[in-house]
Amino acid sequence: MSTTKKFAGAVLAAALGVTTLSACGGGDAKDKTAGTSDAPKSKTVTLVSHDSFNVTEAVLKEFEQQSGYTVKVLKSGDAGAALNQEILTKGTPRGDVFFGVDNTLLSRALDNGIFTPYEAKGLADVKPEYVLDKEHRVTPIDSGDICVNYDKAYFADKKIAPPQTLDDLTKPEYKNLLVVENAATSSPGLGFMLASVGKYGEEGWKDYWSKLKANGVEVVDGWEQAYNERFSGSAGGKKAKGDRPLVVSYASSPPVEVLYGEPQPAEAPTGVATGTCFRQIEFAGLLKGAKNEEGGKALVDFLISKKFQEDMPLQMFVNPVTKDAALPELFTKHGVVVEKPENVTPETIAKNREQWVKAWTALVVK
Helix, strand or coil, rough: HHHHHCCCCCCCCCCCEECCCCCCCCCCEECCCCCCCCCCCCEEEEEEEECCCCCHHHHHHHHEEEHHHEEEECCCCCCCHHHCCCCCCCCCCCCCCEEEEEEECCCHHHHHHCCECCCCCHHHEEHHHCCCCCCCCCCEEEEEEEEEEEHHHHHHHCCCCCCCCCCHCHHHHHHHEEEEEECHHHHHHHHHHHHHHCCCHHHHHHHHHHHHHHCCCEECHHHHHHHHHHHHCCHHHHHHCCCCEEEEEEEHHHHHHHCCCCCCCCCEEEEEEEEEEEEEEEEEEEEECCCHHHHHHHHHHCCCCCCHHHHHHHHCCCEECCCCCCCHHHHHHCCCCCCCCEECCHHHHHHHHHHHHHHHHHHHHH
């Protein structure tokens, strides 16, 4: 699931998990040919990704049958760690396509020149606001909104209206209720910090965090701890006796609570404060020096095809980026539409990310 991704910064994964998405059999299996040189290069295409990539077996099988390629997926930890490894192996990549670089890391990937430009077939069907690289070194694949989630039952019991905006979170009625992830160690934590930069600007975001700190915000290392241990509204948080009814998570988290609820609830137990969101966009690109460039191009085309785009929401809990892809009923019934998420350009993030995170750490954590 995309909600488990953590921002890894410059830390490289200590070990690599190598899996193959097979066109037959009962599910994911170990790739017995990974690392060997006798695999048929013209028939195998390798996708390097973070650990959250997933696709329905039947959808992948259809692509393999139509294209003649066998797809292997090399999962390489968190998005930041996976990207770092591709930068270190620039020119001699471990695969043909990289999936999972988002708009918080995009400029770093482009500045290091790890991609070969390729204008994917079907790119005209992608909503233009997601096409951030006019040179087509990367292709938009999905989007998701990092937002504050709230525990509906808590606020109903207390007869308090749940917060809806970033400003609301600094009000006295929400004192000691919010848990957030560390911006230095967590992707949603970084995204929420960037939401404050987008809202209040480079001059005002630190004042905002001073107010949040004074209002009792709690900081934990990552999403798993925040959502499944400290947050009172999630299934995991209830079991762990979490006592924070506000948490930084994703706009897609309520549908997830419904899907995996036991028993499945008629409506989501959690809500989304739509005025607190930062939009993440994930991209894929053809790696420079790919051994199977033609297969890589076909794979990128597949990732923005209607078949994959409509399969993706229930596999990775993200939103499609193409105009004609329909969302599943779980999303339309229990999800929310974020009309005006906060945004910061990849160039601005690349220029300031390190100093912003250091300033945030000094202000909020230390």
